Amino acid sequence: MNNAITADIATIGRINVVPAILQVICESTGLRFAAVARVSDNSWTACAVLDTLGFGLKVGGELDLTSTLCHEIRGTHRTIVIDKASEDELYCNHPTPRIYRFESYISVPVFRTDGSFFGTICAFDPQPAALKGSPIQPMMESFARLLSIQIESEENAQKTEQALQKERAMAELREQFIAVLGHDLRNPLFAITAGAELLTKRLPDEKSRTIAQHILTSGRRATQLVRDVLDFARGRLGNGITVNIQPCPDLGDALRHVASELQRVHPQRQISLHIGDLSGVNCDRERVSQLLSNLIANALTHGAQDQPVDVSAQIRDRAFVLGVHNVGAPIAPQVLAQLFQPFSHPLNDTVQSGLGLGLYIANQIALAHGGRMEVISSQEAGTLFSFRLPLDPDEAQATLPANP
Known part of the structure; x- marks a missing residue:
């Protein structure tokens, strides 16, 4: 399973309305298995499952794509509805109902808001059910549109959360930068200026005192520059300059x-x-x-x-x-x-x-x-x-x- 499909499973898992959608589908149709499937070019993967039939498929479970009718839906972008597969003109000889032992079946395509194909909402049962011409199909297609909106909303929320986490990490780096600047630079500069100031008072000859004074002046200037950059970091990058009024x-x-x-x-x-x-x-x-x-x-x-x-x-x-x-x-x-x-x-x-x-x-x-x-x-x-x-x-x- 690739990372994109794993992410899609996680996205569906975070959408609180999905279990309710599957519950309504099963209660409205009488079908005992319903799922949201991620259907790609080469895989069928369950993202959410409601199974009172004992079919045994779990979230993350995969089926052979070519053995499913969702493979056909991916190509046609059309809903498939079957009341009784063994008597259906199109599917009585189709291998899929025999492989998965169902008579009644309904599957609607789910598209992302940009129009790309995501997968299906599907349901089936070994017993026949009156699905064609009932309100079931438009209801499930409405659920598919709702799910499309929810997927986009959840993915946007995840992008926002990731951006927030990145910003928090950057804030920690900024705080570390401020700490390094405030401690690791100012302390040695203080030692330099203190030592230079002492030398200006104790050195015996004028030339040496002039050199020490130059070191002292440069050290004080560097200290001021560090102080300015530190205050800039606090004011611009951190939580602002703090004052004790x-x-x-x-x-x-x-x-x-x-x-x-x-x-x-x-x-x-x-x-x-x-x-x-x-x-x-x-x-x-x-x-x-x-x-x-x-x-x-x-x-x-x-x-x-x-x-x-x-x-x-x-x-x-x-x-x-x-x-x-x-x-x-x-x-x-x-x-x-x-x-x-x-x-x-x-x-x-x-x-x-x-x-x-x-x-x-x-x-x-x-x-x-x-x-x-x-x-x-x-x-x-x-x-x-x-x-x-x-x-x-x-x-x-x-x-x-x-x-x-």
């Missing part, structure tokens, strides 16, 4: 620390801070700090090199508003449309050192909080990125994105 009485200090770190990395640039009273803000401090870091890094990269980057944080109109402003060339409208998409870069010839994930991750952090990112850019006013988080928990909850 709680009261943040030291949020202002955290934002100042972020700006101070970037100022040390870019000593030639000016980062101006305007942080107000942030009492009452509930957020994930580390994630908001990451959001600010990404926005400042973006402003330092794309803003005018001789102009300051202005950072503001305040409570305004019952919302926490965090803004980063820079002077420079405005963002083109076609770029604005995809600004928060992953791996996006401005459409210019400037070589970019990052992956283009910073603004995407900032936006994902904003959405995870129930807030939103906004951007205004013009030649006169420069570019302002703003993170707006409502202080009202109900308003913030209403803006949370649906689970992917």
Whole structure:
């Protein structure tokens, strides 16, 4: 038995209406054996059986195709009805009734919805029965059409289930990817940067310290890239960036620390801070700090090199508003449309050192909080990125994105 027929048997076995169809056929005709058969070019296989006759055929059982009348039905696509085979003009000398010892017989073809031949619904009994001209034939042909629809529905359901199982397997691979990225890469990078930082403080000569500083800078850059890709994997491939929202009485200090770190990395640039009273803000401090870091890094990269980057944080109109402003060339409208998409870069010839994930991750952090990112850019006013988080928990909850 080939795999296709095995699959067809399983399909028929999952269709709950099939046993009821066979039961109705037997009760309506008085015939004691009924079956749904898969009939191919070279085989007859029972997919479902109701046997009160003791014929002995089970599901999966096969008959010699050429010995059955279903072989003829496969060729003609026509129903066969016999009341008494021994007196029937067409079948009195036919070998099939003698082989299987029946007098009454009915078999209707079953087609798939695409018109291809599937098999038959058949029934027989050693005793004669008045089948011709009765409602039995149209009833069984209606059952055949119903079965055709049920077969397609079940096969579609199986395809959906297989696709779901494949997606679950892919989700497991994604989770493994995130785990490997988060553990197996970040840990050695931490060791590299920690070791390099120690060397910059202990090496005696300037040349060696410069090399150690280069290793430290590269290690920190690699760590940031891994962090960005990890957040991208969580936001795009996994269940989204997670946040731990709680009261943040030291949020202002955290934002100042972020700006101070970037100022040390870019000593030639000016980062101006305007942080107000942030009492009452509930957020994930580390994630908001990451959001600010990404926005400042973006402003330092794309803003005018001789102009300051202005950072503001305040409570305004019952919302926490965090803004980063820079002077420079405005963002083109076609770029604005995809600004928060992953791996996006401005459409210019400037070589970019990052992956283009910073603004995407900032936006994902904003959405995870129930807030939103906004951007205004013009030649006169420069570019302002703003993170707006409502202080009202109900308003913030209403803006949370649906689970992917």
